[in-house]
Every structure is written in structure tokens, then in C-alpha cells.
Amino acid sequence: MSKRFSFAVQASDGLARTGTISTPRGEIRTPAFMPVGTAATVKAMLPESVHATGADILLGNTYHLMLRPGADRIERLGGLHEFMNWDRPILTDSGGFQVMSLAGLRKLTEEGVTFSSHVDGSKHMLSPETSMEIQRKLGSDIVMCFDECPALPADEQAVATSMRMSMRWAQRSRDAFGDRPGHALFGIMQGGVTRELRQESAEALRAIGFDGYAIGGLAVGEGQQAMFGVLDYATGYLPQDKPRYLMGVGKPDDIVGAVVRGVDMMDCVLPSRSGRTGQAWTRRGQVNIKNARHADDPRPLDAECGCPACTGYSRAYLHHVFRSSEMISGMLLTWHNLHYFQELMAGLRGAIANQQLGEFVESFHAQRAAGDIEPL
DSSP: OSSSOEEEEEEEEEEEEEEEEEETTEEEESSEEEEBTSSOOOOTTTTTHHHOOOOOOOEEEHHHHHHHHHHHHHHHHHHHHHTTOOSSSSEESSSHHHHHGGGEEEOOSSOOEEOTTTTTTTTTEEEEHHHHHHHHHHHHEEEOOOOOOSSSOOOOHHHHHHHHHHHHHEEEHHHHOOOOOOOEEEEOOOTTHHHHHHHHHHHHHHHHHEEEEEEESSSSSSSSHHHHHHHHHGGSSSSSOEEETTTTTOOOOOOOOOOHTTOEEEEEEHHHHHTTTEEEEEEEEEEEEEEEEGOOOOOOOOTTSSSHHHHOOOHHHHHHHHTOOOOHHHHHHHHHHHHHHHHHHHHHHHHHTTOOOOHHHHHHHHHHHOSSSSOO
């Protein structure tokens, strides 16, 4: 891969912008929502079905893939793209968030994190250097720095100590990544909900220099108001000519609020996880297909949606197959949710390009406030 990673902003509306990330494996339209394929699969979906929803990029997980089936095995089998039959861009997170969530199963030092596998109890060590090496073996197009992500709320001094270690790890990640044309490395801003710490983190990352910049340490318990409060200033601390990625977000109203505040990329397990648990996301809010009121309803989940679940099946059928524990229920609801999330992103991109973001956001909230239609 000789072509280098690049990002171009095509239009803006307030702080929001729409543009294109170019990679050797294809273009990513921004703002972009990345479906999560934790273990080399977006659960209940074929890769071509995920692409059909409008997704330009998927997210894979270093922690899970290093444990099973193993980065060496994936490398021998041609890399993650070949392994999972996805020929478009892939971003892999560094494993830091998952390792930090292991609580009593890990030991943290300046060198990195030693932990016990949740799969079989085996001992492993992740550091900035090993995370970069694993992501190289996977063949990730966008690689994430190894960092620590403390849960919120947390003591400000503890957050500061953690953030400064993450910045040292960011430099080590940069050094270990090297120069890999066609591949990108993103730094991760930390600092909790403290403005001064966020600014310090951003300045450290800019001094190191990255291809893109993530905003980490949010959507970890602080609540939407606090998250938006951080985003109100955090994007302004990051370079204007690089993509900004808000990690682990989120619900549709989180996404809209983040885009309004200048975020370019997001990811979340929510669409697929909700689909497997009987929850559908629609332009009028959430629908719980388990509820008895859907048992005789011949209408689609969303009459304006063009996904297979809405064009081919009724609420009554979706209710039936979910209640019967049929696999098709998770498949159809996940397809619908991913389609809706990508439709939302396309709407945001179009609104920004046409300088109509305010009207789009107003309509988005008005539809959700109206609620789901009453059953027949």
C-alpha cells in the first residue's frame, strides 16, 4: 500500500463538518458511524449486508482477537480483511479499554498491563509496543494508541495521573508504529471531564503528531450532559485538518449532539446488541418488539425505512420470531438498526453540505418527541 491516509473537509455548518477520509482500501464519508465487529464479525450480519446498510468502515477489537483466534493466526491467514471477508477499511481499538475493565484480573504498571484472559485464564501482557505489533499483524487500516481509560466519576488527581501515563504511552505507540504508508495511527485524548486536563492531553498529542485524534474517556458513566459539556470545547483543542473520533458513542441523540460539536467518527455496539435483545431504533425512537402490543400489528417497524426488516416483514412477524427465539429475529432487527444508524449519518452529511443542519436537528428531535405510533 503506497497511497497515504488523508482527510479532506468538504463543507461545514457551525462546528459540524462533512468530508472524506481516503485510504488505500476505500473512502470513508464523514461524519461516519462504524459498526463494531469485535471478534471479526458484526454479530448476526454478513459483511456484504453490513456494507449494504451504508457502512464504509468497521471496528475490530485487539483484546478479543489477540485471545481468540490470535493475531499470529490471523496474520498467517492473510490479515483481518481476508479473514473476515471485508475488503474495506478497518479500525482496531488498542485493547486498552477492555483490559482496564477487567478490574481484579489485571495489574497496571508504567510498562503496560498484565492480565488474565476472560476466556481461559491465561496470562498476557499488553503495552504500547505489543498493541502496535498486534494491530500490525491484524493489518488494521486505522490503529489506535494504547491508553488507559478510567471509569467516571473518578478523583481528578487519579484522572490526571492516568492521562499523563496515557500520553507517555502515546509517544511509545508513535515510536513503535513507525512509518507505515497506507496505514494511520490515532492518538487518544483523555482527561475526564476537567477542561484543563483535556487541553493538556490535546497539546501533548499534537506535539507527538498523529494522523487522527480520538476523544476517549467519555460514555463511561458521566452522562450525556457532562459528555456534551466536554465536547463543547474538546474538539477545538484538536487539529482542524485531522479527523476527530469520539470513542464508544452511541445512541442516536448522542451521535447528533456529537456531530453538532465537531465530531467526525463514532462507533458503538448498540445497533447490533439492541437487535439481539428485541430493541429497534427508529426515527420515532425505540421500539421494544417484545411488547404484546405488536403481536397483531401488520405494519412495518418504520414505514419510511427501506431495510429488509421494514420492507418485507410486519411488526407481528418480528414479535413472533423474537418470542420464539428464532435467529432471524436478531438478524432482521440488527439489519434494521444498522440501516437506521447509517441513514442518520447520511442525513447529517447532507444537512451539513446544504447548510441545513439546524433544521435537520430540529426535525430529528421533533420526530423522537412524537414517539412510536400507536398500535392498530
